Amino acid sequence: MTEPNHPPIIRELPDVLISQIAAGEVVERPASVVRELLDNALDAGAKQITLRLLGGGIRLIAVEDDGCGIPAPQLPIALKRHATSKIVSLEDLESVATMGFRGEALAAMNSVSEMSLLSRVEGAPSAFLLEGQTGEIRPAARAVGTTVEVKELFFSTPARRHFLKSENTELAHCMEAVRRHALARPEVSFAVWHEGKILEQWRSHPGEVGWNQRLADVLGEDFVTSSVNIDFRSGPVHVRGRAGTPDAARARADQQFAYVNGRFVRDKVITHGARSAYEDVLHGHRQPVYVLYLQMDPARVDVNVHPTKIEVRFRDSREVHQAMRHAIESALAVPRAQSISSSQALEQAAADTNTSNALRLTPSPNAPQMQRSWSQRGMSFETQRRNDDSAQALSDLKALWGEPPKVEEQANYFSSNGASSTAEASTSAPSTIQPSPETHEWPLGRAIAQLQGVYILAENSQGLVVVDMHAAHERIVYERLKQQLDTTQISSQPLLIPSAFAATPHEIATAESCTEVLAQLGLEISALSAKTLAVRAVPTSLAQGDAVELARSVLAELAQHDAATVVQRAQNEILATMACHGAVRANRKLTLDEMNALLRQMEATDRSDQCNHGRPTWRQVSMRELDALFLRGR
Ligand SMILES: Nc1ncnc2c1ncn2[C@@H]1O[C@H](COP(=O)(O)OP(=O)(O)OP(=O)(O)O)[C@@H](O)[C@H]1O
Ligand SMILES: [Mg+2]
Incomplete structure (x- = not known):
């Protein structure tokens, strides 16, 4: 027998249930309570906040502050939903400078825990305590400020209590919430207790020093x-x-x-x-x-x-x-070497490049090919470069730099291609200032030897400097190319036979709306039909690669990111590959002068602490570390 299909009755939910449902959005776990209570304490102008936890915050979260307090008659209002002292209108919300503004947090906690508010304001005869469950208020003892206690979180909603993790996990989340607040407000002191033991204590110190101290304390x-x-x-x-x-x-x-x-x-x-x-x-x-x-x-x-x-x-x-x-x-x-003693380094770099038989920067065309995948640096150009690309890349390099200069021109060549500050220093001081090598301290030191054709060894005041010469030079070449490319376009080569491919409507739309950006990248892609695109030109250095694959990945990037980002990333990617081919190879013998020239260039080149693939280019081995190797006491 089937019942007639009556529609269900629509009823208003009881207030308690409304609050409990709404609370689910704000209070997910003990850490959410910590976050809200810390926000409130900071909004009240607290300078000292103490947090006491039991059972990872599940059994108790108490936050004590020395802020402005809540007047006794307002205590019950603070626990009401949508009650706040922080905004009065929608316009206020547009310029809100406090952490809180909804008037929801205390109400939410009150509906899912046993809660109390103890607070005292300046000039009041005593503090007052409000029991959240009963609404009862009575005088109590406390200095100016507020203590909020949240006990037995989710005791009335067992289903939600089940979702909590172990006490340790909840405690870790609470600590993360405290760290976030502590990093934001170094001028406020924080103390955290768990099960009666102090876990963290971060004091405030004035100014910049205090801020660095807070970073060090927390991280x-x-x-x-x-x-x-x-x-x-x-x-x-x-x-x-x-x-x-x-x-x-x-x-x-x-x-x-x-x-x-x-x-x-x-x-x-x-x-x-x-x-x-x-x-x-x-x-x-x-x-x-x-x-x-x-x-x-x-x-x-x-x-x-x-x-x-x-x-x-x-x-x-x-x-x-x-x-x-x-x-x-x-x-x-700014490379580390530069920040150690930038002015010194630049001065000396100028003098040095004027006198040394500087390192030839244009690569030997017979250099062995180094395979490198486009995706190696997380980019979406999947094209694997073919061997014969290297000759092209090298001639591109030459096109950008010209032929290697004669020895007597090298000083100029170095300075005009190097960091701009180097250039200034060298033109203003051609060969007059030449500090003697002994008296001058270089961040990366003086070259003393080449190891196995791979590393340059140098000596500085701290000990030994080891440089990966290919990695370092690669970065120098790369940065230089980038500088040059700011003013030049990537050269483009038309394809004898355009490569057509079946394209999605999205790809076609992107190709049509981005012709200019594509041109900047050396690409020409146009629609052949409603479903086909044709690649008509590609960057010269990639002429041997798979044009369709290149076009697809560039279009995909353009669809995802803004044009400027794509252009920059693609340019950098192309240059990185070119730089890799252009950099000195392993196993090439360098003279001491060449090695020193490389060190000086590193000191003057942006980002020279890492090669283009993010690996370090140099390491310091201190005298202390060397002594330790030989068990030598000092
Ligand atoms: N530690 C405190 N010191 C002084 N006043 C407080 C403190 N905690 C809460 N209050 C008062 O209680 C009110 C309600 O707090 P509650 O956290 O519920 O809302 P809110 O902070 O205004 O907004 P939100 O829900 O976005 O946090 C606050 O507006 C504030 O006036
Ligand atoms: Mg709040």
């Missing part, structure tokens, strides 16, 4: 010593902070902290911008490390797009991407 000394300072303005975006050098990169992306107007965010635009800054110097899938603070007019970013506020939406994501990329890129460009 370790290594983070500070192996990162560079960033302070970069790009249009309306100001990026400050520190970015790790390529060799500080990690297997996991667990040290990437980005803040927008003081708020920790996980954002694709930011991550991608940072990642692209490392493209040229980072090996394979290594993850860069950074702590970066982006400041911009709050009206340029919408913070009200995600229940936990971890995502934001930028009015102009392109400007944020550019700012991130350029901020990191420009800071990383």
